[in-house]
Amino acid sequence: MPNFTSRPVLRWAVPAVAAVAVVGAGVAAKTLAVAAEPDLPPRTAAQLLVDLQTAQLDGLSGTVVERADLGLPAIPLLTGDQSAKLTSLASGKHTLRVWYSGPDKARVSLLGTQGQSDIIHNGNDTWLWDSQAKEAQHFAGAPGGAGDKGAVPSPTDIPTSPQEAADLALKALDPTTQVSTGTSAKIAGRNAYELVLRPKDTASLVGEVRLAIDAQEKLPLRVQVLPRGSANPAFEVAFTSVNFTRPDDAEFKFNPPADTKVTEVNPDAKDAEQAKNKLDENGANADKPKSAVIGTGWTSVVVLRSSDATSGAATSEEQKKAQDAIGQLPTGNGGRTFNTKLLNVLFTDDGRVLIGSVTPERLAQVAADPAAALK
8 A cells, every 4th residue: 555645635634743642542442332234235355445545535524532541540641531632632532523625724623521622724824722721833834745744733643533543554554464344334324344454463462453434435434443352442533423525614714812822833943943952962962863663564663762752841840750750660671661552662771762562572672673772
């Protein structure tokens, strides 16, 4: 599938950026209820893959439910069902509204009991808005290209639509993946086929990924991730209602309320300042590689310097808290480990962080690989 991930049709929602938010690959103990299996003409796995690659999306709007439960510590940042904070997507059940009207117009709204958080992209303008905090960030400038998700800022790496979740899963398609069909289903009142992806490598924590594909529009309506050895989805994102017509342009126009604190963000200046800070902090280490990806597909592992993995903290106090939290993790495999059903993290004694949806043994093996030394 070399052309799949370059297609804007499955790359319209919130981008995958922050490495620490890979934790948001998510876990869910319950699945969304669906109607009885519809009677559809048979289609092979190969035909469904072609359907996904050739699907055309002019516009849509709908409601999405995301469920996640990694077994993370019970702290407000990671838990709290129905929170309007985008960082809360790592745990619990959340409802989002989505609108799409081409590569230049997209909006995702996370609804909570006390407010909402929105990402609105309209042409050269992108807004991040937190109604509860009464704060908004404005990013101005032309995107890097149609369908370039990197052009839109994001505080999470958690798929917020079936399209984005399917995109992430299908990036791992290679000879190590077994592809088959599942049972048909009715999602958001629409008939859907099911495509099943199973990693062959037992080092992967993922048992299988199930994609429910709209029988008419050929687009994902639901994505479920099951941990290896489990019969229950560990992550689920699905439409509960969807309309495949272009939303009104008014949905993508954002005027901050009068009591909102607005911050104008210059991405180029911010990147230059961060680069200077890194140079000042690292000194002689500034020219050394800061990250590496070892392996491919389902068992790939991201390797970072520990300072880069915690640099997302807004203040030195928050960075210290992050370091203190790491110091409380159990030791093993040459460092401190953080383990969930779908993700493992290894903080090595020599100051590296290894992140992957793989077994602890695989992380330890990669840590010993000279290619992961970051020297």
